[in-house]
Amino acid sequence: MPKDSGIGASSKRxxxxxxxxxxxxxxxxxxxxGQTHVYFLRSDVAHGRIKNIDTSAAEAMPGxxxxxxxxxxxxxxxxxxxxxxxxxxxxxxxxxxxxVLAIGKVRHVGDPIAAVVAESxxxxxxxxxxLNVDIEELPAVVDMKAAVKDGATKVHDDLTSNLCxxxxxxxxxxxxxxxxxxxxxxVTTLELxxxxxxxxxxxxRVAVGDYNRSNDEHTLYTTSQNPHVIRLLMGxxxxxxxxxxxxxxxxxxGGGFGTKIFHYAEEAFCTFAAKAVNRPVKWTASRSEAFxxxxxxxxHVTKIELAxxxxxxxxxxxxxxYANMGAYLSTFAPSVPTWLHGTLMAxxxxxxxxxxNVKAVFTNTVPVDAYRGAGRPEATYQLxxxxxxxxxxxxxxxxxxxxxxxxxxxxxxxxxxxxxDTGDYPATMDKLEEIADLSGFEARRKASEAKGKLRxxxxxxxxxxxxxxxxxxxxxxGARAGLYDAATVRVNATGSISVMVGAHSHGQGHETAxxxxxxxxxxxDESMIDIVHGDSSKIPFGMGTYGSRSIxxxxxxxxxxxxxIINKAKKIASHLLEASEADIELKNGQFTVAGTDKSVxxxxxxxxxYVPHNYxxxxxxxxxxxxxxxxxxxxxxxxxxxxxxxxxxxxxxxxTIERFSAADDFGNVINPMIVTGQVHxxxxxxxxxxxxxxxxxxxxxxxxxxxxxxxxxPRASDVPFFTVDHSCQTPCTHNPLGVKGCGExxxxxxxxxxxxxxxxxxxxxxxxxxxxxxxxCSPSRVWAAMNx
Amino acid sequence: xxxxxxxxxxxxxxxxxxxxTLLVDFLRSDLRLTGTHVxxxxxxxxxxxxxxxxxxxxxxxxxxxxxxxxxxxxxxxxAAADGTLNALQQAFQDHHGLQCGFCTPGMVMAAADLLKNNxxxxxxxxxxxxxxxxxRCTGYHNIVKAIMAASGQxxxxxxxx
Ligand code: FES
Ligand code: FES
Numbered sequence: 001m002p003k004d005s006g007i008g009a010s011s012k013r014x015x016x017x018x019x020x021x022x023x024x025x026x027x028x029x030x031x032x033x034g035q036t037h038v039y040f041l042r043s044d045v046a047h048g049r050i051k052n053i054d055t056s057a058a059e060a061m062p063g064x065x066x067x068x069x070x071x072x073x074x075x076x077x078x079x080x081x082x083x084x085x086x087x088x089x090x091x092x093x094x095x096x097x098x099x100v101l102a103i104g105k106v107r108h109v110g111d112p113i114a115a116v117v118a119e120s121x122x123x124x125x126x127x128x129x130x131l132n133v134d135i136e137e138l139p140a141v142v143d144m145k146a147a148v149k150d151g152a153t154k155v156h157d158d159l160t161s162n163l164c165x166x167x168x169x170x171x172x173x174x175x176x177x178x179x180x181x182x183x184x185x186x187v188t189t190l191e192l193x194x195x196x197x198x199x200x201x202x203x204x205r206v207a208v209g210d211y212n213r214s215n216d217e218h219t220l221y222t223t224s225q226n227p228h229v230i231r232l233l234m235g236x237x238x239x240x241x242x243x244x245x246x247x248x249x250x251x252x253x254g255g256g257f258g259t260k261i262f263h264y265a266e267e268a269f270c271t272f273a274a275k276a277v278n279r280p281v282k283w284t285a286s287r288s289e290a291f292x293x294x295x296x297x298x299x300h301v302t303k304i305e306l307a308x309x310x311x312x313x314x315x316x317x318x319x320x321x322y323a324n325m326g327a328y329l330s331t332f333a334p335s336v337p338t339w340l341h342g343t344l345m346a347x348x349x350x351x352x353x354x355x356x357n358v359k360a361v362f363t364n365t366v367p368v369d370a371y372r373g374a375g376r377p378e379a380t381y382q383l384x385x386x387x388x389x390x391x392x393x394x395x396x397x398x399x400x401x402x403x404x405x406x407x408x409x410x411x412x413x414x415x416x417x418x419x420x421d422t423g424d425y426p427a428t429m430d431k432l433e434e435i436a437d438l439s440g441f442e443a444r445r446k447a448s449e450a451k452g453k454l455r456x457x458x459x460x461x462x463x464x465x466x467x468x469x470x471x472x473x474x475x476x477x478g479a480r481a482g483l484y485d486a487a488t489v490r491v492n493a494t495g496s497i498s499v500m501v502g503a504h505s506h507g508q509g510h511e512t513a514x515x516x517x518x519x520x521x522x523x524x525d526e527s528m529i530d531i532v533h534g535d536s537s538k539i540p541f542g543m544g545t546y547g548s549r550s551i552x553x554x555x556x557x558x559x560x561x562x563x564x565i566i567n568k569a570k571k572i573a574s575h576l577l578e579a580s581e582a583d584i585e586l587k588n589g590q591f592t593v594a595g596t597d598k599s600v601x602x603x604x605x606x607x608x609x610y611v612p613h614n615y616x617x618x619x620x621x622x623x624x625x626x627x628x629x630x631x632x633x634x635x636x637x638x639x640x641x642x643x644x645x646x647x648x649x650x651x652x653x654x655x656t657i658e659r660f661s662a663a664d665d666f667g668n669v670i671n672p673m674i675v676t677g678q679v680h681x682x683x684x685x686x687x688x689x690x691x692x693x694x695x696x697x698x699x700x701x702x703x704x705x706x707x708x709x710x711x712x713x714p715r716a717s718d719v720p721f722f723t724v725d726h727s728c729q730t731p732c733t734h735n736p737l738g739v740k741g742c743g744e745x746x747x748x749x750x751x752x753x754x755x756x757x758x759x760x761x762x763x764x765x766x767x768x769x770x771x772x773x774x775x776x777c778s779p780s781r782v783w784a785a786m787n788x
Numbered sequence: 789x790x791x792x793x794x795x796x797x798x799x800x801x802x803x804x805x806x807x808x809t810l811l812v813d814f815l816r817s818d819l820r821l822t823g824t825h826v827x828x829x830x831x832x833x834x835x836x837x838x839x840x841x842x843x844x845x846x847x848x849x850x851x852x853x854x855x856x857x858x859x860x861x862x863x864x865x866x867a868a869a870d871g872t873l874n875a876l877q878q879a880f881q882d883h884h885g886l887q888c889g890f891c892t893p894g895m896v897m898a899a900a901d902l903l904k905n906n907x908x909x910x911x912x913x914x915x916x917x918x919x920x921x922x923x924r925c926t927g928y929h930n931i932v933k934a935i936m937a938a939s940g941q942x943x944x945x946x947x948x949x
């Protein structure tokens with residue numbers, strides 16, 4: 001019987017009501033009395049030296065309040081990077097400065113050169129057109145391999161080269177991996193591109209800065225997944241504003257997918273300028289601006305080799321990847337191709353030896369950072385593609401080859417430094433075979449053939465590391481932050497509860513799911529509990545929402561705080577009931593003396609805490625509010641198996657997704673409806689990457705895909721209904737809820753399934769020479785592969 | 789500046805606008821009806837969809853001045869006066885047809901337009917009709933399901949929650 005409330009119930013989302021009636025409160029909906037608007041003049045060349053900026057004509061334009069250039073930010077901090085990588089030789093990565101407005105040089109199309117603050121956006125834009133900017137165009141560095149050649153033009157003159165770092169993992173294994181590959185019975189090699197993507201949350205970024213002269217307090221309203229992180233990075237490192245004078249608010253946020261994690265120049269600008277002009281300053285990105293200023297995702301060029309013994313056991317994996325950093329280091333960029341990617345290269349398999357080499361490269365392109373999955377989709381894609389290719393080369397069934405190599409005993413220490421706590425990969429594969437009706441595939445293939453279409457089946461597995469992460473571990477790996485989270489449970493006198501959580505909800509449904517947990521623990525109605533999030537002045541602290549960490553890390557903090565509440569409430573109840581504390585039980589919102597019918601209700605206890613007339617004041621304080629910080633002891637490891645069936649039109653190369661099935665293991669599930677929705681969304685984005693989306697630059701660094709006319713977003717007609725199952729559940733062993741996280745799975749697991757299916761379709765159609773097609777598998781690429 | 793007046797969600801409103809002011813900006817900035825969203829600058833995302841004289845229109849493609857004298861309906865006018873969601877809105881909640889909510893007003897307005905002209909659309913018809921509305925969160929599964937459910941069709945056979 002499905003539950004109708006508490007943990008495991010598909011409670012309907014309470015946040016929906018405001019969104020469905022137009023009552024959401026997104027950052028662009030905020031307007032402050034006296035506000036000005038800023039328009040950023042952005043570079044239209046990829047690389048150039050700024051020789052002169054003449055603002056005089058623009059300053060005379062109507063409505064102009066003030067014009068800022070890089071000169072106004074000399075001496076102001078650089079936009080910081082939150083993760084330092086140490087390279088193969090023990091040296092720190094090269095870390096260039098990143099000014100709020102360009103100083104000296106522009107380094108990518110979209111780099112902000114000047115900012116016009118005016119009474120209206122239209123006036124700011126008009127005045128920006130009157131700015132006279134003299135830029136000497138320099139040769140642009142776009143191709144990563146060319147960028148690291150000797151003599152290549154440097155993106156940053158003060159760095160020794162365009163190589164940010166050359167990372168090896170596990171460096172000590174390199175010799176053994178090389179040896180295993182040399183002596184293998186079979187080696188499958190695959191070169192591939194993980195295409196550059198733009199996250200494209202439907203809400204463009206917005207920032208509103210406000211400054212209060214009376215108390216010297218700054219407020220920034222921003223479209224962020226982690227307001228406290230912005231407060232720390234911007235306050236401490238860029239503008240030098242102490243936390244107690246800086247409030248960061250992220251109200252309703254219209255999707256993030258990683259790209260709203262990072263601290264951006266526009267946030268620092270609006271905060272800085274609000275004080276400088278002594279009026280609120282608002283910036284709303286247009287979509288075109290978003291394309292050239294939101295951090296992009298993926299963009300890896302990889303060679304992977306998989307070694308097998310004579311019995312088809314995987315013996316070693318070796319990879320070499322070029323990872324694009326873009327022109328500057330975005331907040332978490334260096335960690336994505338390294339610790340979020342290399343540590344997953346064992347996948348679901350017992351491969352004993354793994355070596356991952358990553359060269360991170362600066363180019364004259366928009367910075368690249370985490371996008372849904374961040375490093376783990378790149379790991380999964382190459383591994384699951386090379387396994388498919390190996391199966392074909394060896395003439396074995398790709399599912400059988402995977403099953404044969406599955407890790408089956410847990411905990412399992414991989415050769416890439418992580419320990420999987422739980423999982424059951426055969427079970428998710430069994431479940432997939434069932435829900436995807438794989439036994440019926442050959443009949444469906446014949447039916448497609450009869451229509452003149454090529455049908456293909458692609459299957460793959462994935463594992464990811466979520467719930468980032470033990471702070472002492474990530475500290476060793478170069479993180480410049482801790483990665484715990486926090487929650488305060490505030491019980492009010494009449495028993496209702498506000499839970500202040502550090503996680504931020506921008507589509508994940510925390511406002512519904514988090515109260516389900518507290519309601520279950522206390523035995524009270526979900527409607528008595530509200531979540532407060534997204535405002536640094538209301539919440540103790542929080543590292544925010546990304547990496548499928550909200551319920552695993554922040555949810556655990558909330559559980560710990562609620563446990564403290566229960567402990568204190570039991571003390572109060574024992575006093576009211578004149579019984580020993582050890583005998584008090586809490587059930588269905590009633591405190592009962594075990595074995596008796598003596599009880600007090602939740603509301604009696606909460607009232608006593610705030611009206612402590614009959615209260616053990618000598619033992620405990622009045623009030624009922626508790627805070628907990630939770631620092632996980634390990635990552636969580638969701639896993640699953642995905643299947644995609646495609647039809648390819650042999651005349652046009654057009655690929656249609658006919659069926660898509662996902663069997664996931666997320667451990668325990670709080671709200672199945674929300675979890676299913678998260679998987680749907682991830683699959684939608686994964687199909688987008690596999691078939692449609694491509695962020696491309698020409699050789700001069702011009703962004704060719706800078707609007708929805710040129711960047712193909714998945715539409716409703718590009719996808720079918722999905723079959724999603726998460727009934728295989730091996731609970732996480734180290735967090736109190738046994739949860740693993742579900743936000744990224746769909747985007748990680750789906751691209752290889754699609755491409756495996758496309759290759760299978762072509763192979764079955766007789767195109768035996770087609771062993772790989774790079775994403776996106778657009779009609780032209782597929783047609784070219786068939787006719788090449 | 790020119791004076792415009794129109795009926796929005798049944799109320800007569802008027803304002804002074806520049807010639808270049810878009811209907812969406814008039815709704816959002818002048819009338820403070822911020823439920824209608826802006827997701828792009830090339831008329832492709834549909835976040836700004838409203839009804840003008842009963843027809844779904846992307847309000848970023850229309851000047852406020854062009855809507856002078858028109859009857860405009862926005863997401864704010866869809867629920868009953870007491871706040872009760874209409875059948876379509878309710879179906880979106882029941883079937884989890886929204887996540888971040890940013891595309892949602894446009895989706896609801898586009899879907900209402902479909903159901904008015906095609907009371908029992910097929911899956912393919914729903915998907916085709918949503919061609920001009922982008923959602924980045926849901927993979928469209930539950931949006932399509934919600935719209936079909938709102939049209940009174942049995943969606944229980946469509947996979948999962
Ligand atoms: S804002 Fe109107 S279509 Fe995107
Ligand atoms: S619900 Fe977020 S864009 Fe559709």
